[in-house]
Amino acid sequence: MATSRPAPATRAVSRANHFVLTVATLVLVGANAAGYSYYMLPMAERVRSPLHVYLRPSGYVGQTAGILAVAIFIFLWLYPLRKKIRGLAWMGSVGKWLDVHITFALVMPLLLAVHAAWRFGGIIGLGFHAMMIVWASGIVGRYLYMRIPRSKSGLELTLEEIASARRSMVTELAATTGLDPGELEKTLSGAASGRVSPGLLRAFFGMIAADFTRWRMRRQLRRRWRNLPGRHRLDDRTLEKAVDLATREIALEQQVRMLQRTQRIFRYWHLLHRPIAIMALFAVVIHVAVVVAVGATWFW
Numbered sequence: 001m002a003t004s005r006p007a008p009a010t011r012a013v014s015r016a017n018h019f020v021l022t023v024a025t026l027v028l029v030g031a032n033a034a035g036y037s038y039y040m041l042p043m044a045e046r047v048r049s050p051l052h053v054y055l056r057p058s059g060y061v062g063q064t065a066g067i068l069a070v071a072i073f074i075f076l077w078l079y080p081l082r083k084k085i086r087g088l089a090w091m092g093s094v095g096k097w098l099d100v101h102i103t104f105a106l107v108m109p110l111l112l113a114v115h116a117a118w119r120f121g122g123i124i125g126l127g128f129h130a131m132m133i134v135w136a137s138g139i140v141g142r143y144l145y146m147r148i149p150r151s152k153s154g155l156e157l158t159l160e161e162i163a164s165a166r167r168s169m170v171t172e173l174a175a176t177t178g179l180d181p182g183e184l185e186k187t188l189s190g191a192a193s194g195r196v197s198p199g200l201l202r203a204f205f206g207m208i209a210a211d212f213t214r215w216r217m218r219r220q221l222r223r224r225w226r227n228l229p230g231r232h233r234l235d236d237r238t239l240e241k242a243v244d245l246a247t248r249e250i251a252l253e254q255q256v257r258m259l260q261r262t263q264r265i266f267r268y269w270h271l272l273h274r275p276i277a278i279m280a281l282f283a284v285v286i287h288v289a290v291v292v293a294v295g296a297t298w299f300w
């Protein structure tokens with residue numbers, strides 16, 4: 001039976017999304033840097049600055065950033081809709097939507113900082129802190145999501161599919177390195193071994209510890225396989241391919257050992273993240289309504 005290969009455990013957003021995230025981050029860092037002299041001024045002196053009309057929260061640049069932030073925040077709600085409504089499958093896989101969701105969410109702090117002019121009190125602070133709580137919660141959720149083995153389409157793999165994928169990786173790794181499959185499996189299993197901590201909080205920190213273990217093992221395998229004798233010697237490209245395969249196999253074994261606890265933590269995270277996101281949405285709606293009502297805009 002053919003098995004869908006799991007997405008790499010350490011895979012971040014796709015290349016296209018990574019490019020968008022990089023460009024957006026550079027633009028926003030540049031915008032914040034350009035307004036540094038204004039943002040460092042006391043409130044009483046800002047009104048005398050020629051940049052005030054542009055960079056204040058209700059200014060041309062500041063409020064445009066706020067409008068973009070609200071538009072992105074509303075757009076982020078399309079991801080949960082895509083997960084719930086099967087009829088939206090034509091819009092792309094859940095995994096790709098999650099990548100887009102995260103890409104846009106990651107730029108929110110810098111965008112909100114421009115809108116708030118680096119002052120986070122009052123009405124502006126209400127929307128900012130609400131969004132930042134959702135943002136921080138989303139970072140944790142993404143981490144947990146990536147700890148559950150999935151196919152490239154984003155569907156969760158069964159234990160049988162995971163076992164098949166791991167066997168395939170070990171076979172491919174043995175063919176790449178020329179090493180004995182049994183010895184490879186023993187080496188990789190030893191790297192992923194360890195006691196699964198009881199309790200959800202300890203289990204979460206255990207996941208982080210497992211990531212550091214995998215990082216150290218990756219470096220050790222690179223050093224070890226770089227010095228393989230004779231006919232087993234690997235060129236740089238083959239070496240990196242072998243190390244990547246080994247890292248993915250170790251990650252899969254770590255994930256399987258902690259799968260039940262990871263799924264349980266993820267369920268609790270969902271129970272917290274959704275109401276927080278809803279509260280943030282209400283906070284943002286209130287913020288926008290008040291700003292428009294008092295006429296603190298350049299377009300109203």
